[in-house]
Amino acid sequence: xxxxxxxxxxWMLSFGGTEIPAxxxxxxxxxxxxGVTLYRALNVKNPAQVxxxxxSLQRAxxxxxxxxLLVAVDQETGTLFAIPHTTPFPGNLALxxxxxxxxxxxxxxxxxxxxxxxxxxxxxxxxxxxxxxxQNSAVGARSxxxxxxxxxxxxxxxxxxxxxxxxxxxxxHFPGHGDTDLDSHYGVPIVxxxxxxxxxxxxxxxxxxxxxxxxxxxxxxxxxxRLDSQxxxxxxxxxxxxxxxxRGELGFRGVIITDAMDMQAxxxxxxxxxxxxxxxxxxIDVMLxxxxxxxxxxxxxxxxxxxxxxxxxxxEMQTSAARIVELKTWCAQNQMLDLAVVNCAxxxxxxxxxxxxxxxxxxxxxxxLPLQLASGARVLVIVPTPQDLTPADTxxxxxxxxxxxxxxxxxxxxxxxxxxxxxxxxxxALREKFSAxxxxxxGTLNATQHAxxxxxxxxxxxxxxxxxxxxxxxxxxxxxxxxxxxxxxTYSIQSxxxxxxxxxxxxxxxxxxxxPVSIPDLYPL
Numbered sequence: 001x002x003x004x005x006x007x008x009x010x011w012m013l014s015f016g017g018t019e020i021p022a023x024x025x026x027x028x029x030x031x032x033x034x035g036v037t038l039y040r041a042l043n044v045k046n047p048a049q050v051x052x053x054x055x056s057l058q059r060a061x062x063x064x065x066x067x068x069l070l071v072a073v074d075q076e077t078g079t080l081f082a083i084p085h086t087t088p089f090p091g092n093l094a095l096x097x098x099x100x101x102x103x104x105x106x107x108x109x110x111x112x113x114x115x116x117x118x119x120x121x122x123x124x125x126x127x128x129x130x131x132x133x134x135q136n137s138a139v140g141a142r143s144x145x146x147x148x149x150x151x152x153x154x155x156x157x158x159x160x161x162x163x164x165x166x167x168x169x170x171x172x173h174f175p176g177h178g179d180t181d182l183d184s185h186y187g188v189p190i191v192x193x194x195x196x197x198x199x200x201x202x203x204x205x206x207x208x209x210x211x212x213x214x215x216x217x218x219x220x221x222x223x224x225x226r227l228d229s230q231x232x233x234x235x236x237x238x239x240x241x242x243x244x245x246x247r248g249e250l251g252f253r254g255v256i257i258t259d260a261m262d263m264q265a266x267x268x269x270x271x272x273x274x275x276x277x278x279x280x281x282x283x284i285d286v287m288l289x290x291x292x293x294x295x296x297x298x299x300x301x302x303x304x305x306x307x308x309x310x311x312x313x314x315x316e317m318q319t320s321a322a323r324i325v326e327l328k329t330w331c332a333q334n335q336m337l338d339l340a341v342v343n344c345a346x347x348x349x350x351x352x353x354x355x356x357x358x359x360x361x362x363x364x365x366x367x368x369l370p371l372q373l374a375s376g377a378r379v380l381v382i383v384p385t386p387q388d389l390t391p392a393d394t395x396x397x398x399x400x401x402x403x404x405x406x407x408x409x410x411x412x413x414x415x416x417x418x419x420x421x422x423x424x425x426x427x428x429a430l431r432e433k434f435s436a437x438x439x440x441x442x443g444t445l446n447a448t449q450h451a452x453x454x455x456x457x458x459x460x461x462x463x464x465x466x467x468x469x470x471x472x473x474x475x476x477x478x479x480x481x482x483x484x485x486x487x488x489x490t491y492s493i494q495s496x497x498x499x500x501x502x503x504x505x506x507x508x509x510x511x512x513x514x515x516p517v518s519i520p521d522l523y524p525l
Contacts, residue, residue, distance in 0.1 A: 001032070003307055003314055006321040008032035010280060011259070011300040012072065014289040016042050018049055023295060027224040028060040028069075033300075034324055035070030037260075038120075039291045040082050040394060043255035047118050047342045050083055054119030067325060068332045070127060072122035072170075072201055072288075074392065075111055078140050079473070080490055081394050086114050086319040089348040090492035092127060092154070093474075094358035095415045096145035096516035101153040103354055104144075107160035110347045112165025117341050121331035122168045124218060126158040128205035129178035131517060134476040137389045137446060139173075141191060141473050141491055144523055146515030148201050152208035159212035166334025168327060171209035173220035173259060174246060175235055176202030184265040185391045188234055189222040197226060207250055216255045217246060219284070221265030234265050235442060237275060240281035255285045255327050261299060262290030273302040281312050348496070355496035358503050359488065362478065362511035362523065366485040368468060370507025371410070379413045380437040381406060382430075382460075383455060383472075384445045386493060393444075401471065402443055405502040407475040420445060422452040427459050432465035439485045441505070442466045445493070454480035470501060478519050489513070 001009075012034045015024045027033065036057060044050055054071050061069045061305065073082035078091015087110060095104050108126070115123055130151050131143035144154040159169040173184075180189035193202070206217065219242070221234040228240050235241045236258050246252050258279060262268065267275045276287060276299040287299045306312045340348075361369070373379070381403040386395035403415035414437075417425055434440060440460050447453035458481055460467045468486045471477040475489045488504070488511065490497040502507040518525045 001318070003466065004030040004304060006317040007300065007304045009034050009321040009324040010285065010303060011222050012070065012286050012288045014039065014291055014294045016294045018043055018045050019053060020060065025060050028057070028066065029064045032066055033069070034286050035072065037072045037288055038082065042291050042294060046085050047339060048084060050101060050120070051118045051320065051339060058119065060464050070122055070331065071120050072124055072330060073115065073120050074122070074124045076125045076127060076142055077107070077111060078494070079276055079393050079395055081520045083118065085343060087343050087351050088407065088494040088496060089351045090355050090358060090494050090497045091141055092144045093141040093516055094354060094491040094497065095154060095503070095523035096491070097358040097360055097513035099150060100353065101157040103357070104154045105157035106350055107354060108158040108161030109165050110350055110509070112167040113337055114144060114342045114347070116165055116334060117166050117337040117339050119336055120167065121334070122170060122216065124160055124170045124172060125162070126155050126169065126171065126209070127173070128155050128171045128209055129176055130201050130205060131178045132201070133179045133181055134368065134448060134479070134520060136178065137183070138180065138392070139177050140389065140446070142392070143178060146518060147516070148204050151205045151514065155205045156208040156212040156451065159209050159214045163213060165216065168215035168331060169209070170216040170218050170257065171206050171214045171219035174206055174217050174350060175220065175241060176206070177220045178202065178220060180232070183390050183413055184259065185263045186222040188265040189234060191222055191224050191225060192243065193224070194226045198224070203250065210250055210252050214254065214259050215330065217252055218259055220400070221259055221263055222473055230340040234285065236266065236277045237282050239282040247283065247470045255323050256283060258284055258287040258288045260288050260290030262292040271407040272298050275304040277311060280306070285323055288434055299431070344401060351496040352492070352500070355492070355494070355500035356509060356512070358497070358502070358513040359490060359500050359511045360515055361511035362475065362487045362489060363517065364486045366465070368466065368486045369505060371411055371505050373410055376412060377438040378436065379406065379410060379439045379441065380416065381413055381435065381441050382416045382418060382456065383443040384418055386445060387420045389446060395429060395493065398493055400443055400498070401495055402498050402501070405495070405498040406505070408499070409502050409506040409508070418456070419452070421450040422456050424455070425431050427454070427456050431459060434460050437464065440464050441470065443470045445473050445476045447480045448474070456505060457481045457484065468505070475515055475519050478522060482522060489515070
């Protein structure tokens with residue numbers, strides 16, 4: 001292929017619209033591209049619409065004599081669903097609580113089948129980050145937990161299951177985003193660990209993904225000053241991290257793709273010209289356009305001009321393009337399934353199984369469980385309104401239907417929905433109600449970052465000792481109210497997890513899950 005075609009293979013474009021826009025049609029007609037990334041906020045209504053959109057994109061590629069396009073989404077499940085109305089799987093941290101890698105493989109296979117039915121051929125998953133920092137909301141429940149061996153087993157199983165369904169797996173965020181307290185959407189996180197620590201904790205899940213055959217690895221926009229002498233250089237731009245570590249030490253031979261290039265850890269606007277060229281020279285195969293770069297050609301134009309001026313090796317561009325063509329060939333051999341597989345009964349039964357085996361009873365010091373209530377006993381449920389805690393989060397599309405799940409077990413359940421960070425006046429308005437209920441159940445969402453949730457829990461416990469706390473996302477919430485007598489974890493606000501919780505609370509099932517992370521100063525792993 002000529003140089004323009006080779007460089008075109010490095011560009012994963014994004015666009016706005018739920019149908020193929022005219023300018024994208026024109027771009028595909030005029031030049032080779034790697035493919036497209038679809039984003040929920042930009043491109044997605046439902047599975048049928050996604051299938052038709054992708055069919056239009058592939059038809060445009062065929063008409064311009066291009067190989068089939070790569071089509072990627074972030075269908076991690078749990079807290080991140082690129083496509084709604086799919087099976088509501090609880091997600092990675094819930095899987096880790098089961099300790100059962102076979103469930104991870106089965107879930108990944110089901111996710112892959114649903115994506116294949118829509119024409120998606122790349123899932124930007126699994127997350128391989130080992131979550132060891134309670135302040136890391138950017139990763140949080142997207143991780144398979146804190147135990148590197150558990151994470152590695154889960155990652156390996158996930159890769160095998162997803163690719164058995166014909167969808168390419170993407171190990172992310174290399175070299176490991178688990179010990180950061182800054183979201184790379186907003187700046188450059190610093191991971192200040194030496195090579196020995198990184199090889200012991202951060203690298204093993206990526207090695208497991210590579211050994212399982214992962215077709216892609218996605219880079220993190222974070223700096224590792226004790227690994228790379230260029231102290232503030234994000235891994236995405238580091239030839240040492242990509243070529244020496246990922247290619248050399250870990251032996252990865254597939255496609256290296258960036259995290260979204262519209263994140264603030266990467267230079268934007270005119271600075272994107274330099275960073276795009278730097279990334280290509282460092283060994284990146286595919287540049288992933290973020291949602292804020294819809295319609296932009298800046299990365300492609302910059303890299304092409306740099307290659308034409310011999311600032312980037314033309315031979316490396318050809319080698320990189322060959323890897324992408326190989327990935328396209330692998331994706332093209334897999335057949336599209338019927339849409340009936342999406343959100344089917346079999347997959348929902350699997351989601352229920354994962355949820356049932358993940359619910360974790362951390363403590364029940366006052367022996368409140370199982371609940372034994374008279375038929376007219378009143379129960380109050382208080383839950384927060386979900387918000388996206390990072391741009392890689394779709395929780396704001398969800399509703400915490402805990403009260404509905406509890407009403408299936410007991411008829412007299414009242415519900416109060418509060419802001420994710422309730423104010424002092426919100427809490428004051430509830431104080432007189434607490435004593436009127438025989439039981440209070442409060443759900444929390446990252447209470448460590450929302451002081452109002454912690455204040456609400458403490459107020460409820462002061463007024464009514466018959467209060468049960470449920471962490472709906474991260475177990476770290478217990479740090480905010482360490483004297484709470486009864487504390488459980490669901491790791492998810494998806495409906496299967498809430499139904500499983502209700503069954504545990506009322507004694508129709510046992511809590512089988514084990515904490516996948518430690519709770520500092522309270523519960524070590």
